[in-house]
Amino acid sequence: MLAIRRTAPDPDGRLTGIEIADRPAPPRPDGWTTVRLKSASVNHSDLAAVRGPGFEPGTHRVLGIDGAGLDEDGNEVIVYPIVSGPGYADPLYDPDLRALSQGLDGTWAEEVHVPRANLIPKPAGLSWDHAACLGTAWLTAYRMLFGRADLKPGETVLVQGAGGGVSTALISLGVAAGLRVWVTSRDPDRGERAVTELGAHAAFSPGARLPEQVDAAMDATGRATFAHSLRSVRTGGRLVTAGAVTGGTTDLDLADLFIRSISLHGSAMGSPTDLRNLARHCATGGARPKIDSTWPLHDAKPGIARALAGDQFGKIVLHCA
Template sequence: MLAAYAARIDPDDPVRGLEVGERPEPECPSGWTTVTVRAVSLNHHDLWSLRGVGLSASQLPMILGCDAAGIDEDGNEVVVHSVISDPEWRGDETLDPRRSLLSERYQGTFAERVVVPRRNLVPKPASLSFEEAACMPTSWLTAYRMLFTQSGLRPGDTVLVQGAGGGVSTALVVLAKATGHRVWVTSRSAAKRKRAVEELGADAAFEPGTRLPERVDAVMETVGAATWGHSLRALRPGGTLVVSGATSGANPPAELNRVFFLQLRVVGSTMGTRDELVGLLSLCERAGLRPVIDDVLPLTEIGKGLAALAAGKVFGKIVATV
């Protein structure tokens, strides 16, 4: 079958490690099922894998990809939940110490077919296209958990989204606005700031590090070192900083004096559960929410999409069709 896979590890130029070609059909263990893939979406996780973060040379070749929407063995349209937990685990899958994502321990979704545990399939709403549904399991699910499970926000609160333009940040803006929050964003790009306000509905957009008109109730942080200090300074006393990524570096100054003196909450957030994915899809269907899709490519051109993602030339999600 046709697949896009990590053939080599290259920390400096990750896309060079990508190949698109024929791979063996996946074997389906007991309790798992095969999905015929219609669309996938690209994530920074795929670039980290090509750099060798969480993926070793001994595991290669590894089919990349966490996200997929397609058809199950019974002909149902489904969305794949990519968090694979231990079969004996009960409760929040993201807390399972033995969890993994597709394309880490198990072959990923950038292929004509992928095998997953049966419990990892969620019905695709008829109102979402395969391309739109493929954006949900990583970026949009991460945003959903940050806002509705981890932040403690209430409708009417003000939230700052750092680094508007990426898949998670655009999802954060759309979801927060749809549920009654005031949303501010930052971006180095004037064009992205403009689009965040005019297309996504953000209430205001600022350059990174700008002093805000007032302090906010929560900050959604996916950038890391480059925006960490600003995120802490932007919070009101007792506010919450929700962290789900660190694309600019993972070791910023802690600034603990500010954290304890202002009684700030710093909360980590990783992916989301199957139940949260069900809730996200239901919200999108009821509220008519749709992901921002920057580009749609055939699977054979997925390297072009990963290169654009690595260069930061993306607003929303890049999708590949199979």
């Protein structure tokens, strides 16, 4: 099976630690099923795996967390990337969960094994490439907006940051769902593009006083924006935190939470139901991840290098078959 595997540590990100090669497929766990992949995408977690620590010596783990393809009956499916134990209301509530490419072989391959519960129907109106870009940042954004914050059409949401994968997904999904979307950006050009290209209703500089308080704030930035997110939310509003690229430890005034009846939700990824609804929302509502470029699996290294260098605008997609 042709796949991109991690074979050695590669702290400098020169792609010397991965191989693209045809090796025997890994054994399939009892009761699991196999998806013949059409497209897979490149995510931050893959880049961290290419570069960073966490290499498992002696393994040849297949990379890739996001993918879409055909199940054994020929149905078009999106692969839900989290595998959890039984008895959890939500797979994310299992402290011992595993994810594709993280403890399990992933989607940068011709085939991937997953439990049958991880197969999500791909709507016909969604391309393979778009379907392969929904399982991480877009799934995270979907749950933040419609799960954790439970936003309703007509409400106003503040999105901190206009450039990252989660931020652009939040803007696109929020606009398509009838929310009023306000964004902040350090870079005025990025803020302007969030308005003109993604449909955000207004862009502000970081920390700006907003025209009015918002119903909910979405913050995947962390310490740098947390205080602004909190004071921008109305009494009875919601703040969702899903990342901390600027650092995670912050001061919190509990009185500000209880006097104003604020809910602060931590959020990570989403459930299989979230992914199913996200795919349908994209197919129906028109929101789509932006795709930077596509690369064949057997010649993927230039695409991965492009993502490592941060040169892309949108998603890097691999064609697996």
